[in-house]
Amino acid sequence: MIKKRDKKKFIRRNIKLKNVDVDNIESFYESDIIEEKRAQKKLSKKVEISQKSGLKLERGRILEVRSNYKCLVNISNEQLICTLSGRLKQLNLKTRNLISVGDFVNVDVSDLLRIEEILPRKNSLSRYLDDSLQTEIVIAANIDQVVITASFKEPDLSLGLIDRYICAAGIFNIIPVICINKIDLVKSLKKLKSECKFYKEYKYKIIYTSVKLRKGIKALKKVLINKETVFSGHSGAGKTSLLNILQPDLNLKVAEISDFTRKGTHTTISGKLIAWDFGGYLVDTPGIKTFGLHKKDKYLIPKVFPGFSELYEECKFQNCTHTHEKDCAIKISVENGKYPKERYYSYIRIMESL
Ligand SMILES: Nc1nc2c(ncn2[C@@H]2O[C@H](COP(=O)(O)OP(=O)(O)OP(=O)(O)O)[C@@H](O)[C@H]2O)c(=O)[nH]1
Ligand SMILES: [Mg+2]
Ligand SMILES: [Zn+2]
Incomplete structure (x- = not known):
């Protein structure tokens, strides 16, 4: 049942919608953006640290969010488990995505390691759930580029998904790189390249790889040097396998062949930020089913x-x-x-x- 208050809101919004004339559609979206900015400002005010005395703050970066309140943080090249302060814990429970892998934070190191402040993001790669609130899921924060990792087969290639990622990259100001993995399963590479030639023609970087045959790995490495890159795509496309081959001492867990299902097995369960030994950083992320835009x-x-x-x-x-x-x-x-x-x-x- 719709609550009385919500019902009123709903009707008001409908009236507003009726008044929008098509030529002026941008101003309608603008009012939405202003609302959104106001909400963000409110939130960042709440997140702003209160000038408590006795805190000894040090800058760190989130390497992994381990639970609603525990994170692995890099502080002065040390990897430390830190907890969110009570205030941030509460906010994190409400938004579910207050903190993300890649975030810069201020940690109070005077006693227990407590994250007191989350610094404003340069950007984030986010997707949105299909619920009524379109809840934001931050895949990674403060990154330069996304390697849209797809596979030719197992799971099947979806160009529609690649299009969605490219849209998100454009919106969030992130460089998109398309990687089509498992080309060892392709009968005709020529045919596959012709199916994807559109992206090359429109100047998107597209790299064909096979972890099994060690193909395309050099070309992939070339675009990763000195950049902060998030790997994202369907579960089972081979994100983690590619990372392991690019830097063998990572030893990240990949799906066993025997585990394989057409939809992937969701082997990676949380985003992880790791330094490349050739310069730059990577973020391995859990596979997704769909990429919702807002x-x-x-x-x-x-x-x-x-x-x-x-x-x-x-x-x-x-x-x-x-x-x-x-x-x-x-x-x-x-x-x-x-x-x-x-x-x-x-x-x-x-x-x-x-
Ligand atoms: N034939 C073939 N199989 C591959 C290739 N790359 C990865 N695989 C296999 O694909 C399966 C999934 O690989 P993962 O690296 O775990 O995939 P992922 O994208 O990290 O999956 P999630 O962590 O679930 O998102 C594993 O069984 C890999 O051995 C490849 O180039 N060719
Ligand atoms: Mg993985
Ligand atoms: Zn047009």
């Missing part, structure tokens, strides 16, 4: 969807959604075969899901 970012998708950034400025309308508008450069490109239909349909599916 409604509030819907207005950005027409600009960041793969291949659109080079085209959308030629659309007649500045806020073109590339669906019903006249003189849309993207629809024209689809019609004359310059932009692939399959990717356009993938775009439509994303827009409809929001």
Whole structure:
């Protein structure tokens, strides 16, 4: 049953929706963003450390979130288990994602190791659940790039998922790198490359690898040097296997062949930040089923969807959604075969899901 108060809110929002005229759709999204920013400001105020006396604060970085209140933190090159302060613990329980692997924190080292403050993030790679609140799941914070790890088979390649990651990378200002693993299971590599040629044509970095045959590993390593990279993708695609081969002493746990199911076995259960011995950092993460984008970012998708950034400025309308508008450069490109239909349909599916 809808509570009376919620019901009122719902009706008010509906009225607002009715008043939006289509040409002015951006201002509607803007009001959402202002709301969101206000909420964030409120939260960061709460997170701000109170000037308690006697604290001895040291800067650290979260290597792993082990539970709702325990984290492995790097402080001056030492790996230490720290707990969240009572105040942060409460907030973390509410938001479920207050703290993430990659976060910079201030830890009180005067007595017990307590995380007192979470510093503002440069960025984060986040996905959102399909619930009514679209709960945010932070995959990693403060990173340079994401290796979108897919496999040709076991589990099957999903270009739709790659499109979603590229959209998120555009929204969060992260460099996307596509890695298609398990090419030892491919009958014709030529055919696979032709199926994915779109990404190369639109200047995305795409690397084909096989852990089994040790193929493509050098090319992958080249893009990782001196960067902070999160590996994300379906469970079972081979994220951890790739990391182990890139740096053999990592000895991270990978799925046993006998465990294998088509959907993966979720072998990695928490995100881990680790230093490469060749410079830079990696974050290994648990596999995901789907990558949900947030409604509030819907207005950005027409600009960041793969291949659109080079085209959308030629659309007649500045806020073109590339669906019903006249003189849309993207629809024209689809019609004359310059932009692939399959990717356009993938775009439509994303827009409809929001
Ligand atoms: N044939 C083949 N199998 C591979 C390759 N890379 C990894 N695998 C196998 O795929 C399975 C899953 O590998 P993981 O590295 O655990 O996959 P993951 O992406 O880390 O999975 P999660 O931790 O569950 O998200 C394991 O049985 C690996 O041995 C490859 O290049 N070729
Ligand atoms: Mg793994
Ligand atoms: Zn358009």
